[in-house]
Amino acid sequence: MRRALICAALVLTAAVAHGIYQLKYDVARLETELTRLDRDLIAEREAIGVLEAEWSYLNRPERLARLAARHLDLKPTAVHRLDGLERLPLGPLARRPAPSAPPLPVAKPPPRGRSGGALLASARPAL
């Protein structure tokens, strides 16, 4: 009986000791991992900072203007190319209203011979 007890106690001791050492090394490993992650985090944040600065540098308006002039066929928005949606004539849609619906209010189509811009088309000579 006593021998069995001693045996059991020894086995338990061994198991517990093993468990404790395992835990200790696990913790040490996790701590190293944590330090490594922290360092990586700092490095990544630095990299993000560099990229943000580079992005701002590449987005300098004068650089974009230069590139746009070289590669794109765009020009600055001239004011006569801007207009409000409500000024668009309904055109063909107005001439064919839905049969069941009451006739749509017809907008006068723009007279022929005028140039595209609607804005200054109604300009009269200064007094």
Added chain:
Amino acid sequence: MRPTPEQLVLDSWPPAPARPRRPHGRPQAIETGRNRLLVTGLVFAVLFLILAARLVHVTLLMGGEPSLAGAPAAARAHAERAEILDRRGELLASNQKTASLYANPRVILAPEEAARKLTRVLPELSYGSLLGKLDSKRGFVWIKRNLTPKQQYAVNSLGLPGIAFQTERRRVYPQGRLMAHILGFTGVDDRGLAGIERYFDERLGARRAGERPLTLSVDTRIQYALRDELARAVGKFRAKGGAGVVLDAINGEVLALVSLPDFEPSLAAAAAEEARFNRATLGVYELGSVFKIFTLAMALDGRTVGLSDSYDATKPIHVARFIIRDFHAKRRWLSVPEIFLYSSNIGAAKMALDVGGTAQRAYLDKLGLLGRSRIELPEVGLPLYPARWGKISTMTIGFGHGIAVSALQLASAAAAVVNGGVLVPPTLIKREAGAEVPGRRVMSPETSATMRRLLRLVVQHGTGKKASAPGYLVGGKTGTGEKAGAGGYRRKALVSSFVGAFPMTKPRYVVLALLDEPVGNKDSFGYATGGWTAAPVVGRVVARIAPILGVEPVDEAAPEVRRAMVVTTGGGKAKLASF
């Protein structure tokens, strides 16, 4: 007689009763040993029980997250100077880790080869001086500080012995010279020396974790448009310099602030004094006719004159040793709107006299033109005006001579004139959406409305025709001030400016352009006045920035627009700006 064996036995009879007795000798040692073992075993058992209990407790019973022991604080080695952003979040200034290259010449075996390879990768270094450094007997020598990551990689790939990097931090301005005068720059120890960097040095350099970036009110796109057009005019008219401001007329936010010539912030220490001088806020100039805005405003606001009044502008005014004459004199009586339209000095001087020096001075003070601007920059100039504000001063100040103010101040006062009569202090920091805007009423809304129409008149029919941007209803005033030199004004040294606002039906933005000593050319028929040099800048800038700012173009000839801009000159007769 010797006792007999029988007596001996009888003497010790009866034998003493048996008593429990400690074993001694070997049996006793074993007993002691066993006891001690037992005690030790018990002690260890208790200790291990505690350990086992703690183990169970930690692994099974305590299910919550373990508390981190100061890990986030370790993530930031030291607090950094805060970033500066523009109103849309574009990065204007940040701290970067840079590698500075140094060498240990004692360890370098082949200095020529090392110098050759290094100059190939870093072409800005001179071979001769580099060789001299690497050939020396010193233990430490700088080769080049603050390399970019690309340069660092290139140098590293060379695989040269005896050279190494040291990490340094540097303030970087990705937008370069575009924001030079606004941002300023920092010195060696990351302390602000000029501009926003200096004004907010404490706020930016706060050594606390998680410092938020500083958001300015400036818009990079507007800044670029203004700088581009201003630089073009400075070049075209061979001016010494220029200044430009774009202000939000309602809340005082500065959308753009340009001063030319400017400098590269990363090379600020080597920049010329002329380039570092902020002509928009620090420079004070006698701006000339733009001041007529305020003369008219104070005269109308104080009901000294009405729109139907007129002044005799037939002859120049002779007072003391001065002659006040008109540029392109009409030589007739001019109505109040005409005085503004044709920028008559004679008319303005007489109007100022009617207002009176005391009232004039008080009004200009109210408009913030006599004190230092409260903009968030250290480089702000103090306005200059006469100590004794006599009759002559009143007259000359009426048309903007004898008083020197900064461009920003003028723009801010002009904003008060057009926005309904409320003076809002200009600011470089973006205002919170919905925050209350600090403002002080300086004139009646009616006066402001009248002034808006008069300003529109100047651009439609007056000296400011070149500031017109079709569709955007630009209104404004030209100014041509002569710079004061020794013993009087220098006729040929002008400060030409134009201050405008748009859209004049309900102004949202004020744009000012100023040229320092422009020279007339063939295209301007030799004229270097505000109408020829500065007004076109404002017109072009408005055409460029209006779509960005979301200002809808209107048909300027539409009846409702023309009705809104009509200038009634009393007697019930509306004059549709056809004088």
